[in-house]
Amino acid sequence: MPWLPGKTADQEAPLPGEAARLADFLAALHQPAPANAPSNPVRGVPLASRADAVDERIERLRQKTGLITPRLMAIWRAALNASPGATRQWLHGDLHPLNIIVQQGQITGIIDWGDLTGGDPATDLAALWMLFDASARDSALAAYGGIDPELEARAKGWTMLFGTVLLDTGLQDHPRHAAVGAQILRRLAESP
16 A cells, blocks of 8 residues: 555544545445445434434533533434435445544545445435534535535534544543544534
């Protein structure tokens, strides 16, 4: 594998214009997955199947941090109530700031394809909420081809899932993960 120049997106933020570029990449990736595409028990699945584990993390984080707000809880509930995606598409499956490489504000690569799977594209679209503000995200979603309210709700739910996992596990033994998780939850809470 070639060396990809840059740092992970938690150490160097992508410029707002990179949101549309990331969306173009996701639109190219999110094609219908064949029946024999690998399945992953925790990525691309309906959020309801992850709800108990996420709710446990939320409760721990509610006791340890001030980051679990009523706004975040409303986002999580809306995600759980959103209708599931109709088509199983190819996904990266683990697309968060630690797996996106940035150099001088430009995205230079996507790493860690170990969770490649077929499933709900909301899993990957969550990266747009993890990395960009509302203005950049809006242009990215337009570049992606637009998304319906149900897909948006699920993408925000996956953002919540990634944020709580990184923060909860990071508080145990990995401060960098904790910082990334906290930033994800703050950005999600600020989203319209």
